[in-house]
Amino acid sequence: MINTPVIDFHAHGGSWGRFGVVDDPNLYIRLMDSAGIDKACINSIFFGDARWANNLVYDRFVTKFPDRFIGVAFVTPHYPEETIKELDRSFNKLNFKFLKLYPLYYRQPSDSDGFKPIFEWANQKEIPIMCHGKDDIDAPGTTLIKKYEKFSKDYPKIKWVLAHGACMPDINSVTVAKELPNIWIETCGSPTPLDGISFAVNHGLVDQILFGSDMPLFDYRHQIAKITTMDASEEDKKKILGLNAIKLLNLDI
Ligand SMILES: [Zn+2]
Numbered sequence: 531m532i533n534t535p536v537i538d539f540h541a542h543g544g545s546w547g548r549f550g551v552v553d554d555p556n557l558y559i560r561l562m563d564s565a566g567i568d569k570a571c572i573n574s575i576f577f578g579d580a581r582w583a584n585n586l587v588y589d590r591f592v593t594k595f596p597d598r599f600i601g602v603a604f605v606t607p608h609y610p611e612e613t614i615k616e617l618d619r620s621f622n623k624l625n626f627k628f629l630k631l632y633p634l635y636y637r638q639p640s641d642s643d644g645f646k647p648i649f650e651w652a653n654q655k656e657i658p659i660m661c662h663g664k665d666d667i668d669a670p671g672t673t674l675i676k677k678y679e680k681f682s683k684d685y686p687k688i689k690w691v692l693a694h695g696a697c698m699p700d701i702n703s704v705t706v707a708k709e710l711p712n713i714w715i716e717t718c719g720s721p722t723p724l725d726g727i728s729f730a731v732n733h734g735l736v737d738q739i740l741f742g743s744d745m746p747l748f749d750y751r752h753q754i755a756k757i758t759t760m761d762a763s764e765e766d767k768k769k770i771l772g773l774n775a776i777k778l779l780n781l782d783i
Pocket residue numbers: 540542744
């Protein structure tokens with residue numbers, strides 16, 4: 531195993547029986563230990579009540595294992611009157627480190643009007659946001675580069691993390707990460723093509739790639755193997771496994 535801090539940037543909390551998602555922090559810890567993961571950034575996106583979901587992350591995971599879990603906030607434009615209040619609470623009181631958005635459950639794309647107050651708030655506070663890059667619900671004609679060009683211009687202080695953006699050879703994600711400032715791409719996903727993650731490394735993006743698992747939808751053990759066994763230098767693997775996340779989130783590790 532490589533001797534370096536390992537941070538999972540993309541884990542979910544909250545049970546979801548239909549997909550076998552078990553909401554047991556002890557299970558996470560056991561699997562993190564067996565996969566060599568030091569800390570997991572954990573969000574809860576499966577429920578419309580964001581306050582309830584963020585409390586679940588805080589009470590069930592972060593408070594129980596403060597050395598192992600990093601809280602990630604979730605809000606949804608479904609309840610605009612509650613959103614800013616909940617953002618303030620998540621970052622000021624619960625000390626969460628970044629924001630996860632999931633436009634698919636809102637059934638409107640991330641560049642729709644509902645997200646604007648959230649982005650304005652995050653831009654003002656310089657909070658990083660992880661979100662899918664392109665979604666099936668995007669308006670016809672939307673391209674990833676056009677969408678993020680506008681985001682970068684309108685909200686220049688947000689650091690954007692494209693969830694799944696580095697899991698396979700994807701020239702669109704790579705182009706956005708190369709051409710625009712403040713873009714990171716994350717590795718989790720079910721596709722495991724040969725040299726999937728190396729594609730982004732070979733495009734010079736090693737400082738912008740973040741290891742993520744999608745636990746418990748995916749198992750830590752195969753998601754981390756994509757990094758530890760890939761054709762890259764040990765120095766590059768260390769960046770992807772955790773050093774980039776530590777820098778991005780200003781973690782004291
Ligand atoms: Zn996910």
